[in-house]
Amino acid sequence: MxxxxxxxxxxxxxxxxxHDNSLLFRRLGAQAGLSPAEAERRLSGTGWTAANRGLLGAEGIRRDVCGALGVDLPAEEFNALWSSHFxxxxxxxxxxxxxxxxxxxxxxxxxxxxxxxxxxxxxxxxxxxxxxxxxxxxxxxxxxxxxxxxxxxxxxxxxxxxxxxxxxxxxxxxxxxxxxxxxxxxxxxxxxxxxxxxxx
Missing domain, CATH: 3.40.50.1000 (HAD superfamily/HAD-like)
Incomplete structure (x- = not known):
């Protein structure tokens, strides 16, 4: 045995x-006036792996995601939104x-x-x-x-x-x-x- x-x-x-990623894309898309599918498409090429490897800090993640979506959310608002799907x-x-x-x-x-x-x-x-x-x-x-x-x-x-x-x-x-x-x-x-x- x-x-x-x-x-x-x-x-x-x-x-x-x-983690409900579809909810995350829906909420991020709503902030940017984009469909959830378009938000997901734009974010698929951003630095997920770089963020996961620790190459992007909090501000780097905010800048990358907001840049891809064409919005500029203040850090406090972005951070709450970014983790709202858990x-x-x-x-x-x-x-x-x-x-x-x-x-x-x-x-x-x-x-x-x-x-x-x-x-x-x-x-x-x-x-x-x-x-x-x-x-x-x-x-x-x-x-x-x-x-x-x-x-x-x-x-x-x-x-x-x-x-x-x-x-x-x-x-x-x-x-x-x-x-x-x-x-x-x-x-x-x-x-x-x-x-x-x-x-x-």
Whole structure:
């Protein structure tokens, strides 16, 4: 029988929080007098990856997004709008809380400085994680192997001792290729069943 994992590595978006990108494009478009589809099209070429790698700070993100949309929103208004599409996934939090102290816990997320600043105070459980690996702070993004390898290094476990949960199958496949025990996250109930199957 395979022993239970010593560590659990979690994604942020659509795991601990939901993000409704269509709502974000609708709200940004409304500010610029554009359709949601046009707002999405204009933003598809902007520096998402640069922001996620930490190459753009808060002001750089505001300038890039506003420039692409042809509007100029003050920082306070922009920052609120930019993170207005998140809701905390309340159903999963008790299950995550239940892992504290039983395994090493870490977060592995592609995110930018504004979203990280918005979400940290809304997820107090993150303060009980052993490690938070945010792409904008580490300078790496999933599915780059080096990002997963940095998580393995910080957790101090062998890859096969780490269970990884992400909503995107390609990110799970990248983890599996490095020897982690990757699982596609779908619902809080399925997560519960996956943890039980792992002996957690």
């Amino acid at each position: 395979t022993p239970a994992p010593r560590a659990v590595l979690l994604d942020l978006g659509n795991v601990l929080v939901f 809701t905390v996934h309340e159903a999963v939090l008790p299950r995550v809380e239940g892992l504290v102290g039983r395994v090493k816990l870490a977060l592995l997320s592609n995110t930018n400085v504004l979203h990280a600043a918005f979400l940290r105070p809304r997820l107090p459980v993150l303060g009980r994680f052993d490690h938070l690996l945010l792409s904008c702070e580490v300078g790496l993004v999933k599915p780059e192997p080096a990002f997963y390898q940095e998580a393995v290094r910080r957790l101090g476990c062998a890859p096969e001792e780490i269970a990884f949960f992400d909503d995107l199958p390609e990110f799970v496949q990248a983890a599996n290729a490095l020897g982690l025990r990757g699982h596609v996250f779908t619902t809080a109930e399925a997560f519960d069943a996956q943890l039980k199957a792992l002996g957690l």
